[in-house]
Amino acid sequence: MPTSVSREAQAAIVRGMAATATRYPEPDDLDGWRALAAATDEAVRGMVGALPALGGEEERIDLGGLPVHAIAPAGLAPDDRRVYLDVHGGAWISGKGEVCRVRGALTARSVGARVWAVDYRMPPDHRYPAALDDCLTVYRALLEERRPEEIVVGGSSAGGNLAAALMLRARDEGLPLPAALVLSTPAVDLTESGDTWRTNLGLDPVLTGSLMPAIRLYADGHDLRDPYLSPLFGDFTNGFPPTVLASGTRDLLLSDTVRMHRALRAAGVEAELHVFEAAGHGMFLGNTPEDKDKAREIRRFAEREWARAAL
Template identity: 35%
Template sequence: MPQNLAELQVDRQHSRAEQPEVPNGVTRQPVDADGAPAERICARGATTERQILFLPGGGFTSIAGNGQRRFAAAISQRTKACVLLTHYRLAPEHPFPAGRDDGVTAYRWLARQTKAENLAILGDSAGGNLTLATALKLREDGDDLPASLTATSAPADLALTGGTFRTLKDRDPLLTESHRKLVYDSYTKNGTIDVGDPLMSPLRADLTGLPPTLLMVGTQEVLLGDNLALGDKLRKARVEVDVQAWPGQVHAWSLVLEEAPESTMTNDQIAAHLLRAWASVR
C-alpha cells in the first residue's frame, strides 16, 4: 500500500504500464458508462440479464489493475453474470464525492439495460465504502435499488477512530497509520470535507431501506470494529444483513486468488449471497 503521495505516483505509473489481462475464457470490453470509464468482464456463459457493478478498492487513490480483473472474472464465473468494473475518479485530484458520483452514474447506466432487481453492487476496501455510499445516494434520489450489496473490508467511518484502529494496529500489515493518513487526506481534501457526511461515512447514515447486504471483514484488520458496528446498525434498521468476520484474515484478502484458499472460499460466499438475493426477487 502506498504510504505517501510520492509512493502513490510510483504505484500509478506501474498500474498504467500494466497490460490488461483476464483469465482464459473471460472477455473484457472497455465501455463508457455515461462518462464513467469501465470494463465489462464476462466469464464464459455469463450474460447481461444479470449484472454486477464492481467498485474496486485502492484507498480511493489507486488505479484498479489485473488483481481486480481476476476477482471480477471469478465472481462472473460463479454467478454467470457480467461484471462492470468501474474506474471511478480518484483522489486526491478528485476527492469526495467524485468516486461516489461515478458509482451512481455507472449504476444508472446499467439500470437502463437491466432491471434493478437483476443488478447488484459489489466493492472491496474503499470500493466497499463506495458500494454503501452509492446505494444511499440512489435511495436518497428515489432510484430503484439493486437486489443486493456486498462490501468486503470496507472503511465504514472515514473518521478512522474506531476501537480496533487502536487494538489491531500492530496486527494489520496493510492499513498502516501512514497509509490511512494518505487516504484520509486525499479523500477529504486534507480534512476540509466533513467526514461526518453520512454519504462519506455510511456508519453515520440512516440505513433504512437498503437491500440485503453482505459485509465481510478480516479479524486482523483495523476495520473490524467499524464493520461489526455497521452490521448492528443495519439490523436495527431492519435490513437483511450477513456479517462475516474471517478468522486470521487481513485487509482485502479476497483478492489474493492464487495464493490463499480462503480467498476462493470468500468468493464462493459472495457468489452465494448474490444468487440468493436474485432468487428471492423472482
C-alpha cells in the same frame, strides 16, 4: 504466527509482515500521490500477472469519458441478465485502468455473472464527490439496461465505502435499489474511530497504519461524518438492500465492518456478517482455502438474493 489457518494463509501473513509500510506524500505533493498510485497499481499487476486466461467476453463502455469494463465469465448463458456492479478498492487513489479490468474479470469468474467494473476518477486530480458521482452515473446507466432486481452492487475497502455510499445516494435521489449489496472489509467510518484501528495495529499484514492521509486527500475538506463519506453514519431505515459483510480477525477495518453490520440490523435491514480467522484487510490476497471460502459465501449470497428478487 497463527496455526489455525492454512499453510497458504500463513505464507501470505509472512509476506505481508515483511512488506514495507506505505509512506504517504505530503498533502500538496500531487506528483508524489500520482507516483504512489502508479507504484501500487504496478505491484497489483505483478501479483495478478501470472493468472491463467479468464475467458468470457469483454467490452469497454464509455459513459461520456467514464470507462466501464463489462465482463462476462466463460460459459455464461446468453439470456442471463444478472449484473454485478463492481467498485474497486485502493484507498481511493489506485486501482484504475488495467487493474480495474483484471479485478472485474476475477469478480465475474468468482460470482458467475456479468460484471460492470467502474473505472472511477480518483485523487489527487479528482476528489470527493467525483468518485461517488461516477458510481452513480454508472448505476443510472445500468438501470437503463437492467431491472434493479437483476443487479447486485459490491465493493472492497474504499470500494466498499463507495458501494455503501452509492446506496444512500441512489435512495436519496429516488432511484430503485439493487437486489443486494456486498461489502468486503469496507471503510465505512472515515474518522477511524473503530476499536480495531488500534487493537489490530501491527497485526494486519496488508494495512500497516492509518489511512488518514489518503482519506483527507479524498475528502477534500468535507466533514468526515457526512454519510456520503462515512456511510456508517447514514440513515438505513428508509430503504437499504440486503447486505453481506466480510472481514477478518486481523483486519484493521474489522470494527468498521462489525459496526456497519450492527447498524443495518438495528434498522431492520437483512444483513449477514462473515469474519474469517487470522485474515487481514482484503483476506489473504490470493488463492488460499480461506479466500475460496469467502468467495463461495459471497456467491451463495448473491445467487440467493438474485433468485429472491426475481420472484
